[in-house]
Amino acid sequence: MRHPLIKPDTVEQRLYQLNLAGKALEGPSLVVLPTGLGKTIIALFVIASRLQRFGGKALILSPTKPLVEQHAAFFKKVMALPEEEVLAFTGSISPAERERLWAQGKLIISTPQVIENDILTRRISLEDVSHITFDEAHRAVGNYAYTFIAEKYFESAKNPHILGITASPGSSDEKISEVCEALHVQNVAVKTEKDRDVRPYVQEKEIEWVQVNLPAEMAEIRGYLEKIFDDRLAIVRNLGFSAGSGKYVSKKDLLLLQKKLQGEIRIGGDPAIFSAMSVVAEMMKVNHAVEMVETQGLEALRKYLEKLDAEASSSSASKAAKRLMDDLYMRKTLYRVKECDVEHPKLALARRIVCEQLEGNPDSRVIVFTNYRDSAEMVVNALSEVSGIVPVRFVGQGSRHKDKGLTQKQQVEILDRFRAGEYNVLVATSVAEEGLDIPATDLVLFYEPVPSEIRSIQRKGRTGRQHKGRVTVLVTKGTRDEAYYWSSKSKEKRMLNSMHGLEAVLGPKTAKKSAELSDFEGLSFISDSKPDSKPGLQETESESRDEIESENWNEPGDNGSNNFAATRENGEERGENKEINLEKSSDRNGKKEEKEKTDANIKERQKTLVDFGTASGERSAEFLRIVIDHRETKSGVAKVLNRLGMELNFAALEIGDYVVSDRLAVERKRTDDFASSLIDGKRNLFAQLSDLSRVYEKPVLIIEGEDLFTSRQINPNAIYGSLVSIAIDFGVSILYSRDEEETASILKILAKREQTEEKREINPHGKKSASTLAEQQEYLISSISNIGPKAAKNLLSHFGSVDAVMRADTEELKKVKQIGPKTAARIKEVFESPYKG
Template sequence: MSDVEYINHPLVKSNTVEQRLYQLSLAGEALKKSTLIVLPTGLGKTVVALLVMVSRLPKGKVLILSPTRPLVEQHAAFFRNVLNISPESIVLFTGSTPSQKRVSMWEGARVVVSTPQVIENDLLGKRIDLRGVSCIIFDEAHRAAGNYSYVYIAEKYAQQNPDLLVLGITASPGSDHEKIQEVCANLHIKSVEMRTDSDPDVRPYIFDKDIEWRYVSIPVEIKGLKQLMDDVLSDRLNKLCELGFISPYQKKLSKMDMLDLQARMQSQLSSFPDQKIYKGISLLAEIFKISHAIEIAETQGVSALSRYFERLENEARSKNGSKAARRLMEDLSIRKAVHHLAGCDSNNPKLNAVKEIVGKQILEAPQSRIIIFTNYRDTAELVADSLKEVAGIRPIRFVGQASKYRDTGLTQKQQVEIIQKFKDGEYNTLVATSVAEEGLDIPATDLVLFFEPIPSEIRSIQRKGRTGRKHAGRVVILMAKGSKDEAYHWSSNRKEKSMLRTMKNLNDELEIQPKTKEEINRQQKKLPDFPEQEIHENIQEQKPDKVAPRVFIDQREIRSHVAQALEKLGLDIVLRTLEVGDYVVSDRVGIERKTVEDFLSTLMDGRDLFGQIGDLVRTFERPLLIIEGEGLYTARQVNPNSIRGVLTSIAIDFGVPIIFSRNEEDTAALISTIAKREQGDTKKEINLHGKRTALTLKEQQEYVISSMPEIGPVVAKNLLRHFGSIESVMRASREELMEVELVGPKTADRIKEVVSGEYKG
């Protein structure tokens, strides 16, 4: 390559950003119309965004959206380093930025970098609008599907700004033709521009990437374990067949088959409750678990399977654990498998291969950076621990934020710190789950190792893109012979090729996409082609008496998509912190919304459902409870008669009607109908007069104790009666705790673990 040339633009600092012809070409196309740019990882999608941004900044502010806080911080730092504008005019929005502060920051900003959920919330709360935004850049644009925030933001942008320009950027939009079209439609994309490693203008910037597939044999002892688990699986499939849910010829079910069958059963149950369907759903839950155990045995090894069975055992013993887990762990063949597992050699051929490959890489090139990808957290921990035994390897586990049984996640701050230490060389090997696949500013690596293949072409492309960026790289994919590893590998390979074919043909289809409803209406009525905003104003002038009903929505409900659905239905939504209820549509009607999962959780976790209902009754003349979703009697292990008892009490003792809805859109349609009925054609002022009943001291004390694991309301009361205060409960020894009724060794141990365990936040 010739001497480096830099981008020369008044809004870009001199000698900061390398100029590449393909990036200039892509940006030029993106400035003509709303465009989706598909460019392999490491080839500067952010630079294309920068070029589009500086061309649009004279017309108004630019909004850059990225899915996670680390990505947002990364983008903000880049733009502050290279843009020749005041750093104060480049603002960063995340959920931790107070909403009122965001309003003033938005007004003074020229560039806003944000997570999409924050912008969605501010648009719904009418704190900001997009009229002055000259361009929106959607990073990882393939996420723009379903109810993801990108979809809502793009729709509002199209409504509010007649001179809109959208830029979507991604390394891998996927192979599904309809999914890519959906992304383009949702973002109002008119054109797709793609570059691959083989394009002539990209080739000079591509380094060799050696891809190697290495087979490992499944140990004999794993095959023995698999036979025991196969016996259990065959038994459950036969029982499912006897119930008539599958044909006698189906000897196995794929994951997709199981999900489809589960959906059909749930649908049947909602229309016709039947004991046979309950039994079928429970059997299917066992099939899910045992199929997963078989896959772990084949692809992850003995130690990972042992951890999985440990979690199943914990679930089986837990008060809130599933019957499926309990039955599986009581099955004789599973008990044999667990016993056999204890005596197995934990020597794992894949772990040995990882140690050999990584050890050789570090020996030959001590300054190497390596990423090992695995699908499971347990495996990430096992691999990291195993690599500590090899001289020269400094491994670190890199996982997401969620925490579960004996598995603590990483905060975003910890993730950023680990990446920095990886860059600095304190760690040279990152053992990561999917959290390291997308977008994060991880330095160019010398080796990417897949512990197992993955069926997703999007994730496979993102993983491979972590090497061969600034110098030659290497990809090694481990596969267990005769396991799902092979199927996943060829599935991903086929989808990658399909994606390239789909992308090449997509522009032709975008050019002939059907006209929008507005365009058809204009043609039929022969209206002049006014900007959409003017047409809306004319309509409002003609019908001044028609006022949209107003709905007050509790701020916490923003996590659902009911608010967005209500707005689409033409209602005027107002976000507030409501003391009582989730939705208020008139002085007399307040609505509490619970998903099935949330409703069941209130019963199992001892939360004060009846207190919420009581407040609703005291505050509103016409209170209403909406329960949203399916599987009320099957989603969690709660006795159906207990659920019926609670519903009966709410309806009869409290006099609160209960309406069931299918999903968020159905809930919104119900609330819309009620609001229109209550308010008519004129907007009536609604008095938000409800106040939540404060918890008594006794209730607060019971709440604190019952919030600990393994402790429900009854045990909490027993502990407080026995010891007299929260302080005395916390100071009690294990033996003293076990003197209390219903407190056994396990519960006592969990209390002591919470009270005395070191805080690792």
């Protein structure tokens, strides 16, 4: 491939990639391509063309730090740009450093959260960005950072252009339409492994599913759990509520019932609703326990039941937890699980399959996917017993109940060692599903199926990238394993049908002929052409997903029809909604479908406070400011405030989350946080509100969400009592919002009242009251920049006193958790530098 911005002899020319790049350059586009076929190469061509034609910067967004580093290494290798102009941005780079680097960068690869925060805080501008690639574009839904970045990009850029790349946009028309709407997609291009120009580059992938029987001992334990579930189901039905329409009640049915009950609680206060909510909470726990015994085994079930038992024994336990663990059949289940030493047959089968793979090819790499961390640990322990197998657990960053997650740095190190062969088996949860470029993976083993077509495609995409691969799915007969397997298969078929329908509607409108890379816009569609080179070594893309399998499955209820409708009306959705109507004509033999025309209509939907605010022109009519605590950038409130045209200033606020004047500050609590704070003394809500009312004349508490009385199983009277105390004893005004959008609208109204009508200035002030000696000591240490509350506690725990912290040298400080070289140097600078006030 020859191009001024691509290094010679680094990228192989494939016609289908040129074809897709040409389509993508005709306008904002979504490219759907099976994994291993070079989605990043297509992005490279598009970026090179846009930079050559329009200059400016190009931005690549990818969901995780390992993916960002993977992309950065690839683009530094192939792009003919100075290395200092190809930059990787993650949260580990300080905001000030990112601002400096942004000015010099030509191609920036970043996690979306970093760019979102830098846009909100006005550290960067997207004005001169001539292209953005959205990796794993199916994430562009809801409140994910992709949607906000795309919105701000098309508002501010001089020459905006985007490319979304994915292998699995979703099975439903609504989901695919939401992605297209969020990214302003005008063109959709789809390639499958069946296309003639793609077929020569597709590596064979053997897919098999292996069934096992549930042992009698496990079936007995499942029977106890099902007896508990049936008893609770009868109670719910006697209370006048129903779950599910058939004999089998799924987790989805329980969630729908829970949502219905929450809605009825807001309308009235019938005690039966609260009783039903409590029983449904028990049913959710039992349903999960049944899934554990069916798909994971007794070790995973034992750990889960021990967690439930510990929860029921705690002082803050809910009535539902206590009642469940006191049930006779639950006690029987606990007893049988502890005395039974039968392991799930999947475990022995996994050992055998992995062992056979490595014996046949000692240089193989194997990935085993499990849905749960406990299962991952169990599989690692089982595989470690086999000579020649060197497994490693690969999980996310979050820590929970004695299970510490992996930092992003640890994740990168593990992947590097896996690629190098130090580990030959990666036992991973969902964190390894997306994007990881590990070409040498020979076998992907599903410890259990997943009902999500996106996750299933991503998992299978870990193999068969540069040579023949193998996928094995373990399924327990007569359990939800089978339901999950067929569900994902059916959704994959529907996704492919929907994508072809979408391509027919949103395909490029023009086709000019050209073979120049710098004029991709003119490349014509070449569906049946043979590539002019044989498959060779090519840099594969750094995201991932998998092929849509070529087998012809006949699932009930799926006739393969193509009935794409871009977005259906939904009274609860917000913003504009495009409905695309397809007019089709087909002959009697069903051989041909022809698209005649498209009709895009803007549908008016349910209005929100945000809609009324923007429609009335308030956005540009007033100059309103608000000071936001920097920790609130993770919420969606700041993004909505930005959209409403408010000037945002971020600061480390000690009191309150939002300050709108010198006398009015707001504390925001989600309903689950509020409820949890009533039973968890560490959250200290009342201390926060005490400080708020002490410092500000007009303190306000916004409670956000619709499940205040149902997010935790707490007596409603306790919640009412707390609300009364907050309003009467603390003098704090309480306002309620449904979601982040309404919270932002309320904040804007407060700001308008204070700043426009009352002519008051913004003045964040006040310090937290430190009622104990320990809190005062923590406050002293945490007042140093870059030292948060956790780091302050770590320092004091390590050294024993404030004086010892002050006397410690840099090397001693670096031994403390969360204290790196820069932070240690900053501490010494504060303590040792002469005062120049």
